[in-house]
Amino acid sequence: xxxxxxxxxxxxxxxxxxxxxxxxxxxxxxxxxxxxxxxxxxxxxxxxxxxxxxxxxxxxxxxxxxxxxxxxxxxxxxxxxxxxxxxxxxxxxxxxxxxxxxxxxxxxxxxxxxxxxxxxxxxxxxxxxxxxxxxxxxxxxxxxxxxxxxxxxxxxxxxxxxxxxxxxxxxxxxxxxxxxxxxxxxxxxxxxxxxxxxxxxxxxxxxxxxxxxxxxxxxxxxxxxxxxxxxxxxxxxxxxxxxxxxxxxxxxxxxxxxxxxx
Numbered sequence: 001x002x003x004x005x006x007x008x009x010x011x012x013x014x015x016x017x018x019x020x021x022x023x024x025x026x027x028x029x030x031x032x033x034x035x036x037x038x039x040x041x042x043x044x045x046x047x048x049x050x051x052x053x054x055x056x057x058x059x060x061x062x063x064x065x066x067x068x069x070x071x072x073x074x075x076x077x078x079x080x081x082x083x084x085x086x087x088x089x090x091x092x093x094x095x096x097x098x099x100x101x102x103x104x105x106x107x108x109x110x111x112x113x114x115x116x117x118x119x120x121x122x123x124x125x126x127x128x129x130x131x132x133x134x135x136x137x138x139x140x141x142x143x144x145x146x147x148x149x150x151x152x153x154x155x156x157x158x159x160x161x162x163x164x165x166x167x168x169x170x171x172x173x174x175x176x177x178x179x180x181x182x183x184x185x186x187x188x189x190x191x192x193x194x195x196x197x198x199x200x201x202x203x204x205x206x207x208x209x210x211x212x213x214x215x216x217x218x219x220x221x222x223x224x225x226x227x228x229x230x231x232x233x234x235x236x237x238x239x240x241x242x243x244x245x246x247x248x249x250x251x252x253x254x255x256x257x258x259x260x261x262x
Contacts, residue, residue, distance in 0.1 A: 001044065001045065001046060001047050001050075001053075001055070001063065001066045001067075001070075002024075002044075002045040002050045002052065002053065003042055003043070003044060003045070003070055003074075004024060004042070004043045004045060005040065005041065005042050005043075006032050006035075006036045006040075006041040006043070007035070007036030007037075007039060007040045007041050008036075008040060009040045010040070011036075011038060011039050011040045012038070012039055012040065012079075012080035012081070012256065013039065013040045013041075013042060013075055013079040013080050013081075014035060014039040014040070014041055014042070014079070014080060014081040014082070014083060014252070014256075015042050015043075015044065015067070015071070015079055015081070015082040015083070015103075016028045016031075016032075016041065016042070016043040016044065016082075016083055016085075016088075017044050017067075017082065017083065017084040017085065017088030017089075017091045017092065018043075018044065018045075018046065018049070018085055018087075018088055019085040019086030019087050019088055019109075019166070019238070020086055020087040020185060020186065020189065021049065021132055021167065021177070021181075021182055021185060021186075022049070022085065022086075022166045022167065023045075023049060023050075023051075023166070023168070023173075023174060024043045024044065024045040024049075024050070026165060026166045026167075026168070027085055027166050028043055028085075030245055031241070031245050031248065031249065034245060034246065034249040035249060035252070038253060038258060039080070039081075042070075042075075042079075044067060044091075046063055046185070047063060047066075047181070048177060048178060048180075048181030048184070048185070049177060049181065051173075051176045055181075056178055056180050056181050056184065057180075057181040057182075057184045057185045057188075058184060058188075059184060059188040059192070060090065060091070060094065060185075060188040060189055060192040061094070061188075061192060063091070064091060064094045064095060064098065065100075067091065067095065068095065068098070068100040068101050071101045072100070072101060077100075077101045077102060078101065078102045078104075079101070079102075079103055079104070080103075080104050080105060080256055081103065081104060081105040081106070081107060081252070081255065081256050082095060082103045082105075082106050082107065083107045083109060083252065084106075084107070084108055084109060084111060085109045085238060085241060086109060086110065086111055086112070086237065086238055087111065087185070087189050088109070088111070089108030089109060089110075089111025089113065090111065090113060090189055090192070090194065092106040092107065092108055092111075092205075093106070093108070093113070093194045093195075093198060093224060093225070094192070094194065096198055096200050096203050096205065097194065097195045097198045097200070099200060102200075102202065102203065103203050104202065104203065104204065104256070105203075105204050105206060105255050105256050106203060106204070106205045106206070107205075107206045107207075107208065107252065107255055108205070108206070108207050108208065108221070109208050109238055109240075109241055110207075110208050110209065110210040110213060110217075110235075110237045110238050111207075112213070112217060112220075112237075113194065113217075113220050113221070113224060114189075114190060115190060115191070115193060115194070116190045116191065117190075117191055121187055121190040121191050122187060124186065124187075124190065125183045125184075125186040125187035125190065126183065128182065128183075128186045129179050129180075129182040129183035129186065130179075132167065132182050133177070133179040133182055135167055135168070135169060135174075136167070136168055136174035136175055136177050136182075137175055139168055139169065139170065139171055139173075139174075139175075140169060140170070141164070141169060149161075149164075158243070159236055159239050159242070159243060162242040162243065163237075163238070163242055166242075194224045195224070196223055196224060197223075197224070197225070197226040198224060198225050198226065199225075199226035199227075204229060204255075205225045205228040205229065206228065206229040206230075206231060206255040207221045207225075207228050207229065207230045207231060208231055208233060208240060208248075208251065209221065209230050209231060209232050209233065210233055210235045210236055210237050210238070210239060210240075211232055211233065211234050211235070212234065212235060212236045212237075212239075213236065213237055218230060229255070231251060231255075
C-alpha cells in the first residue's frame, strides 16, 4: 500500500479512498489540484493496484488496518475528512466504526454498500475478476460491452466514458493488476459487514446520494449510519465526481464546514 500526499501539511487533512479496482490517479487526479487549495490531501493506493509495488490485495480488514496505522503514525490519529469513492465508502464506514482513528467528516460517494455471503459472493467475485482482468489486459471493453455502449445516447456516453477511464479503458495502463487482487477486493467488500446505526461522537457521516441509483440506497445508508447527512443529487453513480469536479469540491468543502452549500 502506498500513500501519496499533496498540498500544505498544515491544512486540514482529507483522505481519499479509491473505488473498486481503481487506480488512485485515475480516480482522483483531476480533483487533487482543487482540493489542495484548502486541504492536505492523502490519497490511498491499495495493495495490488499500485504499479510501483508487487503486491496482492488481501482483504478489506487488513487494508483498513494499514490505513489506520498510517494515520496514527503520520497524522496523530486524527483527520478532518475521508472521502470514499464507491467501494471506498465501505472503508470510510469501517474506519469510523473501528474507532482506532478519529475522522471528523466521513463522506461516502454514492457507495452501494452491497453485502452478500457464501456461494453468491464467490460467484460474483469470480465473474467480475474475469471481466475486469480482461479489460485491464487489453485496455478496452469486451466486444459485447462496447456494442452496448455504442447504442447509448450522447448524454449517457458522456457519463460512462470517463467512468470507464478509471478502469484503464482506452490506455491499458492497468495490466500490472493481478486477477487475484480483483477477486479478493470484490469478494472481501461483499462479505465484510458494516455495523448498523454507526454513531461515533464527533464524527459526522455525509452521503453523496445519486438519486438515479434508486430509493433503496437511501434506506441502506440510514440502516448503517445514525442520522447521516444525505446530500441528494439528481445524478448517476459518482457522476458528480467524474463530470462536475468544481461542484464536487464545493460539496466537500461544505461537508467540512468551509462554505455554505451551493
